[in-house]
Amino acid sequence: MALHPLIGVDEVPAVEPHLGRVGEVFTAFREQDSGSVSYGVRLLDGARWFVKEAVTARARESLERAWRFHRAVRHPAIVPQVHRIAVxxxxxxxMPWRDGEVLYRPSTQGPHEHRSPGSAMARFRALPTASVLRAFDRVLDAHLAVAAAGHVAVDFYDGALMYDFARDVAHLVDLDEYRPGPFVLEEDRxxxxxxxxxxxxxxxxxxIxxxxxxxxxxxxxxxLLDAGDEERAWRGTPAQLAVVERATRADPGDRFEDLHGFAAAWRAADAPRRG
Incomplete structure (x- = not known):
């Protein structure tokens, strides 16, 4: 089988010059707080790809963990890691390029202004409730696949949710800290x-x-289902809010036992809208 155009036979000395040789780097994300630098590259055949390089030791460890995660978990909502470049x-x-905007983008320059009216999060929250519920349902369905593969979510937040406003579809990205579970936390957090x-x-x-x-x-x-960060304007139903309140109780024993129980309760609370 032929090598992917982005993959070299040998180790490359630097990622960005390599990408420039095989295609066009049309965007770069340099000021991220994750310890990684990412690029959008368009190849000669027009195909677009997303390339993520770790530039710190912690980010390299995270990216190695993510590679193992993507070998174990597949779901249409989860943007997969499909190749690696030795560097x-x-x-x-x-990863394949996906159109859309992440709902929160922290950077080394400070937090993304997700409260501003033109931000991705503000525009997402302004969508019809049915669109937001469809996006969350896709997130939930993806996590059922994560659970089925014996993994647990770590470091999931709105920055891991990308939304394509033109196509009304959600994607999950940067699930680099997800890992097999349960496990015992050996750090302070x-x-x-x-x-x-x-x-x-x-x-x-x-x-965990x-x-x-x-x-x-x-x-x-x-x-996602609130109109603002103050969480005083719930857009779902009282039944859905009751499910959320049980899911987020401080004592793990007071929550749903597993994601299937949460999903069943959530979808039962959402049944009137679906029906």
């Missing part, structure tokens, strides 16, 4: 946004399992 004793990963993290993610020795993912997805529903 300076490390790797850069190659896991990486992630405090807006989405369960209490146990801040406790060394805590068990399916109930942690339930909390994260409950918080995702709460954030």
């Amino acid at each position: 300076r004793g490390s790797w850069a990963v190659v 896991l990486p992630g946004s405090q807006r989405f993290m369960a209490p146990e993610e801040f406790v060394r020795g805590a068990t 399992d399916a109930r942690t993912t339930v909390f994260t997805l409950g918080r995702a529903a709460r954030v």
Whole structure:
């Protein structure tokens, strides 16, 4: 089988010059707080790809974990890592390009202004409720595939959700910290946004399992289905809000036992709209 045009037989000394030789780098994301630099590249045949290179030791570890995750988990909503480029004793990963905008983009220059009227998050929240619910349902369905593969969500937040406004479809990106679970937290905290993290993610020795993912997805529903960051303008139904409140209880034992239980309760609460 022929090599992909982005993949060299040998290690390349630097990613960006290599991409420029095989195609056109049409965009670059340099000021990210993840320790990675990413590029959009268009090949001679017109195909567009997204290439992500780790530039710190922690980011390299994260990208290696992500490669293993993408070998184990497949879902149409999850943008896959399909190739790797050997570079300076490390790797850069190659993903198909997806049109859309991430709902939150932190950077080394400070947080993205997601509160401004023109931001991706503000425009997403202004969509009809049915569109937001479809996007969340796709997120939920993808995480059922994650759970089926024996993995748990780590560092999921609105920056991992890309939305294509033209096609009304959601994609999941940068799931680099997802890992097999359950596992015991051996650090003082896991990486992630405090807006989405369960209490146990801040406790060394805590068990991180399916109930942690339930909390994260409950918080995702709460954030996405509210009209603002103050979370005072819930756009879903009271029944859906009750599901969210159970999913995000502080004690893991008080939540849904697993993602299937959460999904069943959420979809039952959403049944009147679906029917």
